[in-house]
Amino acid sequence: MxxxxxxxxxxxxxxxxxxxxxSTWQKSSYCGQGESCVHISAAPQTIHxxxxxxxxxxxxxxxxxxxxxxxxxxxxxxxxx
Numbered sequence: 001m002x003x004x005x006x007x008x009x010x011x012x013x014x015x016x017x018x019x020x021x022x023s024t025w026q027k028s029s030y031c032g033q034g035e036s037c038v039h040i041s042a043a044p045q046t047i048h049x050x051x052x053x054x055x056x057x058x059x060x061x062x063x064x065x066x067x068x069x070x071x072x073x074x075x076x077x078x079x080x081x
Contacts, residue, residue: 023041023042023043023048024041025039025040025041025048025050026039026040026041027039027052028040036051036052036053037051037052037053038050038051038052039051039052042064045063045064046061046062046063046064047061047062047063047064047066047067048060048061049061049062049067
């Protein structure tokens with residue numbers, strides 16, 4: 001499972017002591033037990049994606065608009081990839 005992504009409170013001004021919140025990760029519903037899986041974490045302005053088999057535990061971040069466009073493209077072309 002990936003590490004948590006921390007987000008600073010949007011009510012925090014620069015230089016102030018701030019509240020940080022850890023995002024929760026959800027495993028793709030298309031993932032079977034024991035498989036390499038995509039995990040997603042959503043924050044108000046950022047969607048985070050990671051893949052469980054990635055040894056670097058890289059996290060891809062996208063805006064909700066860009067993530068929505070990706071999902072639309074994938075759904076429109078289910079046999080490509």
